[in-house]
Amino acid sequence: MPKIVTLQLSPKQAADEKFYVARAAERLGIRQSDIALARVVKRSIDARQRMAKVNLSIEVYIDKEPQPAPLHFDYPVVEHGTEVVVVGSGPAGLFASLRLIELGYRPILLERGKSVLSRKHDIAQINRGGEINPDSNYAFGEGGAGTFSDGKLFTRSKKRGDYNKALQTLVWHGANPAILYEAHPHIGTDKLPRIISNICRTITEHGGRVLFESKVSGFVLKEGRITGVKVGNDTIEGAAVVLATGHSARDIYELLHASGIAVEAKPFAMGVRIEHPQRLIDSIQYHRDERGEWLPAASYSLVSQEAGRGVYSFCMCPGGFIVPAMTNTQQLVVNGMSPSGRNSAFANSGLVTEIRLEDFAYLREEWGELAGLRYQQMFEELARQNSGERQIAPAQRVSDFVAGRESHSLPRTSYIPGLTPSRLDRWMPEGIAERLRSGIATFGRKMKGFVTDEAVVVGVESRTSTPVRIPRDSETLMHIEVEGLFPAGEGAGYAGGIISAALDGERIAEAVARYCKAHNY
Numbered sequence: 407m408p409k410i411v412t413l414q415l416s417p418k419q420a421a422d423e424k425f426y427v428a429r430a431a432e433r434l435g436i437r438q439s440d441i442a443l444a445r446v447v448k449r450s451i452d453a454r455q456r457m458a459k460v461n462l463s464i465e466v467y468i469d470k471e472p473q474p475a476p477l478h479f480d481y482p483v484v485e486h487g488t489e490v491v492v493v494g495s496g497p498a499g500l501f502a503s504l505r506l507i508e509l510g511y512r513p514i515l516l517e518r519g520k521s522v523l524s525r526k527h528d529i530a531q532i533n534r535g536g537e538i539n540p541d542s543n544y545a546f547g548e549g550g551a552g553t554f555s556d557g558k559l560f561t562r563s564k565k566r567g568d569y570n571k572a573l574q575t576l577v578w579h580g581a582n583p584a585i586l587y588e589a590h591p592h593i594g595t596d597k598l599p600r601i602i603s604n605i606c607r608t609i610t611e612h613g614g615r616v617l618f619e620s621k622v623s624g625f626v627l628k629e630g631r632i633t634g635v636k637v638g639n640d641t642i643e644g645a646a647v648v649l650a651t652g653h654s655a656r657d658i659y660e661l662l663h664a665s666g667i668a669v670e671a672k673p674f675a676m677g678v679r680i681e682h683p684q685r686l687i688d689s690i691q692y693h694r695d696e697r698g699e700w701l702p703a704a705s706y707s708l709v710s711q712e713a714g715r716g717v718y719s720f721c722m723c724p725g726g727f728i729v730p731a732m733t734n735t736q737q738l739v740v741n742g743m744s745p746s747g748r749n750s751a752f753a754n755s756g757l758v759t760e761i762r763l764e765d766f767a768y769l770r771e772e773w774g775e776l777a778g779l780r781y782q783q784m785f786e787e788l789a790r791q792n793s794g795e796r797q798i799a800p801a802q803r804v805s806d807f808v809a810g811r812e813s814h815s816l817p818r819t820s821y822i823p824g825l826t827p828s829r830l831d832r833w834m835p836e837g838i839a840e841r842l843r844s845g846i847a848t849f850g851r852k853m854k855g856f857v858t859d860e861a862v863v864v865g866v867e868s869r870t871s872t873p874v875r876i877p878r879d880s881e882t883l884m885h886i887e888v889e890g891l892f893p894a895g896e897g898a899g900y901a902g903g904i905i906s907a908a909l910d911g912e913r914i915a916e917a918v919a920r921y922c923k924a925h926n927y
């Protein structure tokens with residue numbers, strides 16, 4: 407059995423392998439030469455005091471005791487396996503496809519957007535203020551919404567699946583093994599695209615198919631069962647259909663609704679993105695002027711209750727960039743991402759508040775179960791109407807937003823298309839603006855310096871969670887009405903975030919396998 411040694415070190419010591427292995431040997435009372443293998447299994451930062459400490463747990467194997475087997479995935483070839491249609495190549499669709507392969511099924515993965523390489527060009531064009539391709543943008547394309555992101559891999563839903571296996575799968579496909587032990591692992595937008603294309607390569611090399619620029623625009627239904635989907639004039643058939651289209655695919659919700667397939671309105675969250683100079687967040691969190699060479703860009707996680715509703719920070723991106731995440735030109739939507747080094751001069755985060763069913767009840771008569779979707783769309787259109795040309799986003803200094811004042815100028819920003827001053831507090835629905843305002847004031851009391859002229863709120867952060875659920879049976883995980891249809895991931899309303907969507911995709915693949923077995927497909 408390996409020994410576990412827990413050390414509390416300075417950030418510099420924790421970055422020095424020779425130092426911490428020597429310290430571990432000393433702690434165990436053995437010679438360093440007796441150590442066959444020492445590996446970090448957990449790493450977290452404790453920044454509560456002025457001198458931040460790093461907690462390291464190290465697994466030490468001594469002499470000839472058996473060492474852990476190297477990470478290995480052995481996917482079978484499934485060319486002749488039963489075909490299952492998977493719609494959407496986000497984390498849910500990719501991990502569903504990998505799990506289907508492990509279980510001997512052949513995924514036919516359909517993606518409306520382009521491969522990562524071509525998608526990069528479309529994203530660069532959006533950042534330059536150019537055209538927005540409605541099928542190739544920050545939300546759509548190989549790898550889904552998570553490809554050009556921070557790649558945070560933290561999830562609260564670890565119990566919903568094998569969290570470690572999901573991380574190992576990412577490492578097998580090229581992620582830094584440090585994600586296996588970091589307390590808050592992340593990959594970074596510079597590394598994610600290669601990992602995603604490696605996953606797609608695994609799928610095709612093992613007999614699955616991955617078809618880009620293949621937008622599903624119809625479902626083929628026979629006597630209450632789905633037998634395939636329509637892509638242009640073609641029909642793609644399969645024993646089952648996994649629908650993992652994410653929550654930006656409004657046309658899919660509309661298609662389901664128009665086809666008489668049950669969807670349900672659900673509560674969600676919306677708000678703004680907030681951006682501070684990273685050095686300011688570092689100084690607040692690390693209690694000193696400079697974070698120095700060895701500490702990572704600091705982050706925060708804030709929650710409060712305002713007027714009986716939650717206001718919270720979401721998807722915080724230290725050392726990152728705000729990005730234009732809309733899927734067409736009638737909307738203005740922002741989100742955040744960071745490179746692996748988290749080395750930009752800015753810290754941004756979503757700052758959102760709960761949106762309840764009653765907020766959009768007035769839209770129910772006209773929009774039925776899609777009322778929340780319409781409410782979300784109206785919020786994005788309001789942002790568009792109050793913005794500048796193209797992707798220029800409306801913004802207000804944080805101190806002005808809290809005080810209800812106009813901003814005559816704006817601070818520097820990471821948002822490449824640029825910002826324009828706007829009274830967000832005036833044009834947002836009153837309840838949202840008011841709760842965000844008092845939430846930010848509360849956060850300013852928790853983190854001294856958070857409310858400042860140097861920070862800016864940018865409109866709008868609207869795609870944090872889906873306003874529509876595609877309901878599934880709690881046992882079979884199949885759609886409650888349509889046999890063979892398996893809604894998966896964030897768009898279905900059963901996941902939020904990269905890892906949670908990936909775990910949901912795996913669960914769905916297992917449910918598909920049970921279904922196919924029971925019906926001899």
Ligand SMILES: Cc1cc2nc3c(=O)[nH]c(=O)nc-3n(C[C@H](O)[C@H](O)[C@H](O)COP(=O)(O)OP(=O)(O)OC[C@H]3O[C@@H](n4cnc5c(N)ncnc54)[C@H](O)[C@@H]3O)c2cc1C
Nearest residue numbers: 494496498518550551552555557558622652895896903904
């Ligand atoms: C900029 C940004 C940064 C983010 N950062 C993080 C982060 O750091 N950590 C984190 O956990 N989460 C992050 N998220 C959220 C995360 O990306 C999503 O939670 C996750 O990708 C959801 O996975 P999914 O597979 O359910 O759906 P998606 O990733 O949305 O994938 C759905 C896929 O389906 C495709 N599709 C849609 N309609 C059709 C159709 N009709 N036919 C064929 N294909 C279709 C889409 O093109 C897309 O590729 C970020 C999101 C964005 C936009």
